[in-house]
Amino acid sequence: MALDPQVKAVLEQMAAAGGAGMHTMTPVEARQVYRSMRDKEVNEEVGSVNDETIPGPLGDIPIRIYKPIHNHNSKLPILVFYHGGGWVIGDLDTHDSVCRTLTNEAECIVVSVDYRLGPEHKFPAAVEDSFAALEWVAEHAESFGGDRERIAVGGDSAGGNLATVMSIMAKEKQAPNIVFQLLIYPSTGVGQTKSYEENGEGYYLSKDTMAWFRKHYMNDPSDAKNPYFSPYLYEDVSGLPPALIMTAEYDPLRDDGKAYADKLKDAGVEVEYVDYPGMIHGFVTMANVIDKGQQALKDAGEALKKVFY
DSSP states (O other): OOOOHHHHHHHHHHHHTTOOOGGGSOHHHHHHHHHHHHTTOOOOOOSEEEEEEEEETTEEEEEEEEEOSSOOOSSEEEEEEEOOSTTTSOOTTTTHHHHHHHHHHHTSEEEEEOOOOTTTSOTTHHHHHHHHHHHHHHHHGGGGTEEEEEEEEEEETHHHHHHHHHHHHHHHHTOSOEEEEEEESOOOOOOSOHHHHHHSSSSSSOHHHHHHHHHHHOSSGGGGGSTTTOGGGOSOOTTOOOEEEEEETTOTTHHHHHHHHHHHHHTTOOEEEEEETTOOTTTTTTTTTOHHHHHHHHHHHHHHHHHHO
């Protein structure tokens, strides 16, 4: 399908604003630019939002707890959400809008995790913080009205990568019990793919930017062989939680998501795979200006509700 007109308009706006690409910036500059892209968003009203800090492996981890606007249950299911941004940029604020929509659409508590970022904290710092937060949520669910028996993990891009890794680690450690994984255009470490070659220039996420992210997150190239960095390399994916994997037609990571969906299916895991035509990487965080981003969040909410209720 041709590029969606709304996506085309967004790309034209970025080009007009002189978007040279994050790979030409320092991590601090890139974080500021990414944050400024989200500042204009209209935030959906939810039942409540609370910022907290929880203990992590090397200091406190900030989290944000969202409750839905229609909250009629004493114990609500929980989605632990990991934000995207190549493990280098992104925070609780850049994904505030996404989390607000998901808490209402899925009628669940969303716990957004502000894990440590590279290059200040390289792999596996993000993985360690993410799992520490997941364990904390399972242990303390009742304290914020959550149900520890109904915990899902989810995230977009690098956050989708972390959500897949959380499912793998929870399987290995046999706890916490994860009931579902919501993977929005995840990076799974498949390697050079057709979509990487076709969509690596001109569609927001470029090959240069991906190389820049990896350089800042990895200690050295050998990290790419670690399944906690490249979950596609994890051998026995049987017994992992059911998944919804969403990709975008014009995303270099499209085939990463598809290959991981196929791998899970082949191992007998229940998977729904949806590729959104005419879309680019990041379209879900652009839901305020791209209708299909809003639709994808509704689809995610429906899938979560089906599992939770």
